[in-house]
Amino acid sequence: MVEKYKLVMLRHGEGAWNKENRFCSWVDQKLSIDGVEEARACGRHLKSLGFEFDLVFTSILSRSIQTAWLVMEEMGQEWVPTQSSWRLNERHYGALIGLNRAEMALNHGEEQVKIWRRSYDVAPPPIDESHPYYHEIYTDRRYTCCDVSQEKLPKSESLKEVLERLLPYWNEMISPEVKKGKMILISAHGNSTRALLKHLEGISDTDIVNVTLPTGVPVLLELDEDLHAVRPHRFLGNQEAIQAAIKKVEDQGKALPAEK
Numbered sequence: 001m002v003e004k005y006k007l008v009m010l011r012h013g014e015g016a017w018n019k020e021n022r023f024c025s026w027v028d029q030k031l032s033i034d035g036v037e038e039a040r041a042c043g044r045h046l047k048s049l050g051f052e053f054d055l056v057f058t059s060i061l062s063r064s065i066q067t068a069w070l071v072m073e074e075m076g077q078e079w080v081p082t083q084s085s086w087r088l089n090e091r092h093y094g095a096l097i098g099l100n101r102a103e104m105a106l107n108h109g110e111e112q113v114k115i116w117r118r119s120y121d122v123a124p125p126p127i128d129e130s131h132p133y134y135h136e137i138y139t140d141r142r143y144t145c146c147d148v149s150q151e152k153l154p155k156s157e158s159l160k161e162v163l164e165r166l167l168p169y170w171n172e173m174i175s176p177e178v179k180k181g182k183m184i185l186i187s188a189h190g191n192s193t194r195a196l197l198k199h200l201e202g203i204s205d206t207d208i209v210n211v212t213l214p215t216g217v218p219v220l221l222e223l224d225e226d227l228h229a230v231r232p233h234r235f236l237g238n239q240e241a242i243q244a245a246i247k248k249v250e251d252q253g254k255a256l257p258a259e260k
């Protein structure tokens with residue numbers, strides 16, 4: 001298969017709740033100090049590799065937008081148009097939002113936490129009005145400007161459901177631009193990026209369980225003319241450091257607190 005297009009995807013830099021090992025999801029946490037540096041380093045790295053972007057897509061969560069700004073600032077490409085959609089938001093973690101993964105593993109077992117975090121078609125229990133972050137999320141003005149009504153927004157999502165709400169945006173807004181030959185950066189989240197990788201690479205429902213994304217590391221995907229990946233995605237950067245960062249994210253679901 002011949003490569004025709006390139007696409008760069010990114011999980012935003014570390015957020016405050018990544019550090020605290022809490023499920024963040026639709027809570028609008030900002031980047032941590034380390035996350036800001038990760039995003040800047042990512043921009044410097046992409047610049048050193050000679051990338052020139054034509055369009056940037058983000059979710060409507062601040063950490064993805066802030067990461068895109070920092071990357072583009074470091075690249076001297078702040079002028080590049082950016083579009084944001086809830087359809088690139090992180091997976092809605094339902095009732096798990098705000099909870100600590102290591103405590104969840106102690107209470108429910110590491111296997112159950114892995115199923116909630118990485119399985120394809122299991123959704124966590126839905127969020128309801130008694131949840132401490134329910135009102136913060138559903139009264140936020142950004143969710144009155146979506147292409148679906150507030151009542152239709154999810155209350156919890158499996159990865160499959162993330163892909164279902166993301167695909168119309170990919171098909172209608174992003175893929176036509178890729179096909180025009182535009183170089184695109186998608187600054188999104190761990191699970192919204194996993195969902196898109198699954199679709200573009202044809203990763204099976206069982207193999208997607210083993211795909212984990214570290215924060216602030218660009219992911220390069222090479223696509224053929226039908227926008228199918230011609231080879232597996234590649235993380236750009238120091239491979240040893242990237243593997244260590246992936247392990248750290250995986251270990252967040254262990255019953256013992258993850259190493260800082």
Ligand SMILES: O=C(OP(=O)(O)O)[C@H](O)COP(=O)(O)O
Nearest residue numbers: 011023024025090117189190191
């Ligand atoms: O908000 C989240 O992802 P994000 O940091 O990519 O936005 C999730 O809490 C990620 O959690 P997970 O790594 O357990 O799927």
